[in-house]
Amino acid sequence: MTTEGSRAQYLASGATEGGESHERLDLIRDVLSADATWAEPPPQVADGLLAALAVEAVPGPGMNHERSGRWALVLAGAGGLVAIAALVLGTMNVIQDEGDNVVAMSGTELEAAALGEAEFGPNEAGWWIRLDVTGLPPAPEGSYYEGWVWSDEGEGVSIGTFHLRGEDMPIVLWSGVPLADYPSIWVTLESEDDGPEASELIVMKGRIPQVPEA
Amino acid sequence: MDREVLERFRLGDEAAVKVVYDRFGGPVFALSMSILGDHGLAADATQQTFIKAWRAASTYDAGRSFGPWIYAIARRTAIDLYRKRARVVVSDDVDVVSLPIGLETVWEVFEVRSALDRLPDEERQVIKMSHFDGLTHVEIADRLDIPVGTVKSRSHRAHQRLIEMLKHVEEA
Numbered sequence: 415m416t417t418e419g420s421r422a423q424y425l426a427s428g429a430t431e432g433g434e435s436h437e438r439l440d441l442i443r444d445v446l447s448a449d450a451t452w453a454e455p456p457p458q459v460a461d462g463l464l465a466a467l468a469v470e471a472v473p474g475p476g477m478n479h480e481r482s483g484r485w486a487l488v489l490a491g492a493g494g495l496v497a498i499a500a501l502v503l504g505t506m507n508v509i510q511d512e513g514d515n516v517v518a519m520s521g522t523e524l525e526a527a528a529l530g531e532a533e534f535g536p537n538e539a540g541w542w543i544r545l546d547v548t549g550l551p552p553a554p555e556g557s558y559y560e561g562w563v564w565s566d567e568g569e570g571v572s573i574g575t576f577h578l579r580g581e582d583m584p585i586v587l588w589s590g591v592p593l594a595d596y597p598s599i600w601v602t603l604e605s606e607d608d609g610p611e612a613s614e615l616i617v618m619k620g621r622i623p624q625v626p627e628a
Numbered sequence: 629m630d631r632e633v634l635e636r637f638r639l640g641d642e643a644a645v646k647v648v649y650d651r652f653g654g655p656v657f658a659l660s661m662s663i664l665g666d667h668g669l670a671a672d673a674t675q676q677t678f679i680k681a682w683r684a685a686s687t688y689d690a691g692r693s694f695g696p697w698i699y700a701i702a703r704r705t706a707i708d709l710y711r712k713r714a715r716v717v718v719s720d721d722v723d724v725v726s727l728p729i730g731l732e733t734v735w736e737v738f739e740v741r742s743a744l745d746r747l748p749d750e751e752r753q754v755i756k757m758s759h760f761d762g763l764t765h766v767e768i769a770d771r772l773d774i775p776v777g778t779v780k781s782r783s784h785r786a787h788q789r790l791i792e793m794l795k796h797v798e799e800a
Binding site (some may be wrong): 441442443445446448450451452453454456458459460462463464466467468510523526527578613 | 654736
């Protein structure tokens with residue numbers, strides 16, 4: 415709507431009766447008639463935010479444990495989070511509902527363009543986890559990516575390494591620990607010169623809301 | 629916004645995150661819509677904004693105004709999404725991608741929406757019906773089944789409140 419059109423409509427509406435200042439309202443008239451100004455976020459945004467922050471809060475390498483503790487309480491106390499996470503699945507790109515055994519993986523601020531999925535399932539050796547991601551660049555020479563499963567208590571177990579310097583998608587990783595106890599799936603960037611501990615360079619995260627029976 | 633809430637937000641408290649979202653979710657979504665023009669993308673941008681704010685909360689000075697701080701995060705997030713999308717669709721050269729609206733307007737959308745969300749519901753409704761739906765006071769009175777005089781008084785109060793709340797936008 416044009417400013418002149420808005421002004422005419424505004425005056426016709428009688429809104430100036432009472433002495434409001436035309437000059438001040440002129441500044442915002444177009445904004446008041448814009449679609450964007452009145453657009454309401456879908457309720458799933460709030461639900462998704464809580465679910466995403468719950469994933470963020472799982473303690474791991476380099477995490478603020480004061481904050482993690484608060485969110486661990488949130489996770490423990492809010493049984494609805496699983497339902498919340500499920501609500502998010504249908505609407506947010508961050509998490510997608512494509513099957514009981516598929517969870518979304520999203521890039522952290524280190525690799526914000528990375529997106530993908532982790533499919534998982536049990537076998538006689540433990541659990542297989544297949545990563546299919548886009549937007550994650552090849553690991554630089556001398557470094558590699560490492561997959562981890564993490565418990566809510568902050569214990570991490572490596573599930574394998576990869577570098578993405580070739581046509582190596584999807585990547586199949588393996589877990590010998592139950593995913594019900596280690597429901598968070600992370601990918602870190604590691605240096606070949608460092609030890610076996612997880613680095614603080616977490617590039618992707620995902621979380622299994624409810625692990626089916628093996 | 630209450631300083632204690634902001635301090636708890638800074639520490640990652642869930643209830644505080646909810647309070648902050650309830651207060652700023654609308655303005656952040658409106659800002660995102662003004663840049664992205666798409667509900668799905670704006671929803672993503674809104675969620676990303678609050679996640680980034682939460683990640684960066686330890687750097688927030690609770691003694692300063694929260695609005696401009698989260699506005700800066702929201703604007704940057706929406707612009708990044710817009711450029712990524714435009715780069716895919718239009719060009720590999722990010723520098724040639726220009727925003728659909730000016731940053732001054734983006735700021736006005738954020739501030740106006742913030743002010744609207746602080747109006748009493750009945751006043752906000754009259755403002756919306758008048759400016760957005762394009763109804764006259766008589767038509768609003770008819771729709772709401774209330775006297776025209778009531779519509780006028782609500783409209784008057786609402787506009788006065790908006791003018792007062794948005795003084796700093798005029799002065800900026």
